[in-house]
Amino acid sequence: MSLLITGGTGYIGSHTVVELLEQGDDVVIVDNLVNSSTKSLDRVEQITGKKSVFIEADICDKGAMRRVFNDHNISSVIHFAGLKAVGESTQIPLHYYHNNVSGTVALLEVMTEFNVKNIVFSSSATVYGENNVSPLVETMPTSATNPYGQSKLMVEHVLFDLAKSDPEWSIISLRYFNPIGAHKSGLIGENPNGIPNNLLPFVSQVAVGRLKELQVFGDDYDTVDGTGVRDYIHVVDLAKAHLKAVIALDKLPGCTAINIGTGNGTSVLQIVNKFKEISGADIPYKISPRRPGDIATVFAQANIAYDVLGWQAERGLDDMIADTWRWQSENPNGFD
Numbered sequence: 574m575s576l577l578i579t580g581g582t583g584y585i586g587s588h589t590v591v592e593l594l595e596q597g598d599d600v601v602i603v604d605n606l607v608n609s610s611t612k613s614l615d616r617v618e619q620i621t622g623k624k625s626v627f628i629e630a631d632i633c634d635k636g637a638m639r640r641v642f643n644d645h646n647i648s649s650v651i652h653f654a655g656l657k658a659v660g661e662s663t664q665i666p667l668h669y670y671h672n673n674v675s676g677t678v679a680l681l682e683v684m685t686e687f688n689v690k691n692i693v694f695s696s697s698a699t700v701y702g703e704n705n706v707s708p709l710v711e712t713m714p715t716s717a718t719n720p721y722g723q724s725k726l727m728v729e730h731v732l733f734d735l736a737k738s739d740p741e742w743s744i745i746s747l748r749y750f751n752p753i754g755a756h757k758s759g760l761i762g763e764n765p766n767g768i769p770n771n772l773l774p775f776v777s778q779v780a781v782g783r784l785k786e787l788q789v790f791g792d793d794y795d796t797v798d799g800t801g802v803r804d805y806i807h808v809v810d811l812a813k814a815h816l817k818a819v820i821a822l823d824k825l826p827g828c829t830a831i832n833i834g835t836g837n838g839t840s841v842l843q844i845v846n847k848f849k850e851i852s853g854a855d856i857p858y859k860i861s862p863r864r865p866g867d868i869a870t871v872f873a874q875a876n877i878a879y880d881v882l883g884w885q886a887e888r889g890l891d892d893m894i895a896d897t898w899r900w901q902s903e904n905p906n907g908f909d
């Protein structure tokens with residue numbers, strides 16, 4: 574039996590494939606390469622000494638997905654494939670809804686046809702919206718403020734309804750907080766197209782001299798130093814949560830949403846200072862106005878992950894930043 578990993582050549586997917594291969598699992602990857610390249614597969618093979626099966630296909634293409642399920646004996650799916658740029662989602666919302674929502678529905682339909690009813694879905698802390706106070710707990714009301722967040726929330730509704738309609742489904746929706754870091758080998762890491770939107774890739778590209786200066790979006794929040802606080806989670810810890818989730822599917826019918834975070838908050842300036850300390854690089858920054866849609870503080874309550882999956886984060890901020898820096902400094906232009 575194999576695990577199907579959609580979006581497996583991307584940032585979180587490639588780190589998860591490493592952990593799965595090292596655990597001895599057979600892995601089939603489907604990715605349309607819209608935001609990744611097969612170079613990550615070569616690196617994954619270099620790290621693990623093992624091969625996975627790669628199929629270039631779009632999850633929206635039901636014919637292609639049927640062939641995948643026909644040709645491979647799939648036991649469970651880890652579904653990373655999706656578009657994730659918040660700003661872009663406000664400009665081309667239909668594309669986001671089609672890819673993330675219709676694409677997931679198409680995948681679930683094909684899974685139903687082949688009687689594969691186990692799936693782990695990549696959700697996001699963005700589904701908690703703006704009105705809940707951290708620590709964020711899975712039972713809090715959900716909402717979304719942009720099409721990307723809406724697409725994650727809509728898929729969660731689809732998954733809850735599907736599980737309610739058919740008790741054979743086992744579904745875990747992992748709500749990631751802020752994934753950062755890279756594999757300790759320095760061979761795979763986050764490789765954003767164009768100017769990064771997220772803090773860590775931006776900081777590391779400033780540190781390596783690719784970008785001139787960081788803009789710190791607001792220093793007047795009610796936080797430790799006025800800058801935004803987030804729950805950063807090492808991508809390898811996040812990858813390992815997926816391995817635990819796949820195991821848990823067997824004994825957990827229905828649909829369960831689970832936070833994947835550390836439970837700790839770190840401010841933008843704390844990140845910048847730690848990055849300077851670890852890299853020895855200069856990180857020029859200027860304080861800019863708040864970014865629309867940002868909130869002061871977001872961090873998880875991560876008890877359910879421990880109680881249900883037996884998972885907790887093992888890597889601290891020093892590892893997250895040291896590993897980000899190793900990846901960035903050894904691959905200043907990403908995989909190119």
Ligand code: NAD
Nearest residue numbers: 580583584585604605606607608609631632654655695697
């Ligand atoms: P990524 O862009 O590196 O990986 C996503 C992969 O999916 C890419 O390789 C892309 O080519 C592929 N893909 C997109 N649409 C596809 C389609 N229709 N068919 C086949 N492949 C398709 O992003 P990531 O950071 O690894 O994120 C993985 C998942 O986790 C995404 O669903 C994302 O929304 C979610 N997530 C990410 C973060 C984060 O900060 N990175 C936070 C919360 C949730």
Ligand code: UFG
Nearest residue numbers: 697698699749750751770771772775788789790801841867
């Ligand atoms: N920030 C800056 N300058 C930058 C980029 C970010 O000061 O150039 C600040 C932001 O204002 C925020 C913090 O750094 O306070 C983190 O910002 P990110 O953009 O890295 O992350 P967000 O918390 O805004 O959002 C991310 C993903 C979302 C996801 C969310 C929760 O982009 O898609 O984490 O998982 F939903």
